[in-house]
Amino acid sequence: MTSQTTPAPAPEQIRRAPKVLLHDHLDGGLRPGTIIDLAREVGYEALPETEADKLGVWFREAADSGSLPRYLETFAHTCAVMQTKEALFRVAAECAQDLAEDGVVYAEIRYAPEQHLEKGLTLEEVVEAVNAGFREGERRAKESGHRIRVGALLTAMRHAARALEIAELANRYRDFGVVGFDIAGAEAGFPPTRHLDAFEYLKRENNHFTIHAGEAFGLPSIWQALQWCGADRLGHGVRIIDDIQIADDGTVELGRLASYVRDKRIPLEMCPTSNLQTGAATSYAEHPIGLLRRLHFRATVNTDNRLMSGTSMSREFEHLVGAFGYTLDDMQWFTVNAMKSAFIPFDERLAMINDVIKPGYAELKSEWLFQQTASTRGSVASAS
Numbered sequence: 001m002t003s004q005t006t007p008a009p010a011p012e013q014i015r016r017a018p019k020v021l022l023h024d025h026l027d028g029g030l031r032p033g034t035i036i037d038l039a040r041e042v043g044y045e046a047l048p049e050t051e052a053d054k055l056g057v058w059f060r061e062a063a064d065s066g067s068l069p070r071y072l073e074t075f076a077h078t079c080a081v082m083q084t085k086e087a088l089f090r091v092a093a094e095c096a097q098d099l100a101e102d103g104v105v106y107a108e109i110r111y112a113p114e115q116h117l118e119k120g121l122t123l124e125e126v127v128e129a130v131n132a133g134f135r136e137g138e139r140r141a142k143e144s145g146h147r148i149r150v151g152a153l154l155t156a157m158r159h160a161a162r163a164l165e166i167a168e169l170a171n172r173y174r175d176f177g178v179v180g181f182d183i184a185g186a187e188a189g190f191p192p193t194r195h196l197d198a199f200e201y202l203k204r205e206n207n208h209f210t211i212h213a214g215e216a217f218g219l220p221s222i223w224q225a226l227q228w229c230g231a232d233r234l235g236h237g238v239r240i241i242d243d244i245q246i247a248d249d250g251t252v253e254l255g256r257l258a259s260y261v262r263d264k265r266i267p268l269e270m271c272p273t274s275n276l277q278t279g280a281a282t283s284y285a286e287h288p289i290g291l292l293r294r295l296h297f298r299a300t301v302n303t304d305n306r307l308m309s310g311t312s313m314s315r316e317f318e319h320l321v322g323a324f325g326y327t328l329d330d331m332q333w334f335t336v337n338a339m340k341s342a343f344i345p346f347d348e349r350l351a352m353i354n355d356v357i358k359p360g361y362a363e364l365k366s367e368w369l370f371q372q373t374a375s376t377r378g379s380v381a382s383a384s
């Protein structure tokens with residue numbers, strides 16, 4: 001289904017293209033240098049490396065284990081240095097700046113407030129410090145010529161028992177920087193139905209939530225997230241592929257759950273590099289996103305944890321361009337899918353699509369068209 005109207009974009013075009021990020025963890029995206037600074041400030045001595053470059057490599061390698069539980073162990077170090085208002089503010093501000101520099105125009109960033117209470121902060125203080133950091137990051141980005149809007153998603157940890165409390169927190173801050181709710185953490189052994197009370201509460205409040213499902217566990221997790229819990233979106237959802245059969249002659253048959261996900265336009269927050277690290281996929285070329293895009297699922301491209309995966313939105317797209325030959329039209333398709341699936345109001349999503357995303361891609365495509373015309377003229381001139 002790859003469009004032939006535009007060529008595969010170069011890395012520099014990918015970076016300039018407007019991008020939308022729905023699945024990115026605040027505690028998975030710190031700059032290595034910031035972790036080192038913060039560790040020094042708070043006297044945290046358990047960092048495995050004390051030089052920024054080496055620490056970045058350590059995170060990538062430690063997260064590259066093929067197992068979600070081992071991948072998650074690396075967050076002990078980032079959460080350890082995110083226990084004060086100042087640290088949360090700094091991390092959130094830098095997050096917004098880094099994304100804006102990478103061409104992200106809209107992002108929903110998630111984190112688990114319950115993981116930032118070790119030094120006595122209240123849940124509300126955590127949320128307010130992060131929100132203030134996002135606003136500061138948006139302001140700094142604007143100053144340096146980039147525009148980004150950032151909303152927060154509050155995550156509850158699925159092995160813990162605070163989901164209802166965090167859902168209530170998300171609801172209280174709903175018009176104050178928080179746009180939705182999520183559950184994360186080890187999936188096997190912790191089905192989303194453990195937190196039904198939280199999801200039922202959010203539905204009664206007409207609020208939005210996504211659930212990490214179909215990453216380290218398969219179809220039952222996706223089915224529960226959708227049909228028992230009522231998730232608006234699926235975090236990862238890659239294992240939906242288990243409900244799709246491809247015959248030798250190439251005919252594709254969707255099972256009932258896969259059909260439901262496609263037909264109801266359930267957004268899939270896909271995170272290719274993270275999936276390779278946790279063993280949810282084997283290579284970029286074999287990542288289910290290729291098939292799901294061809295079958296018109298509402299697939300989106302995301303980073304999950306930029307630090308642990310050594311990635312960015314641009315790099316995720318570069319990998320997909322390399323694996324599937326995607327063009328600017330494909331990038332636009334993923335980006336519009338993501339913007340349609342955001343948790344902000346419909347009119348604001350539409351304005352982002354019509355006033356930011358489409359014009360951004362149109363400009364990149366017109367640059368290419370003019371280059372084409374120029375090079376054709378050049379060759380005609382040299383031939384005559």
Ligand SMILES: O=c1[nH]cnc2c1ncn2[C@H]1C[C@H](O)[C@@H](CO)O1
Nearest residue numbers: 025027075110111112155184185212
């Ligand atoms: O991909 C993931 N799957 C499940 N849990 C995750 C993933 N990435 C990060 N987390 C966890 C670790 C973080 O501490 C927590 C909140 O951001 O969410």
Ligand SMILES: [Zn+2]
Nearest residue numbers: 184212235304
């Ligand atoms: Zn995640």
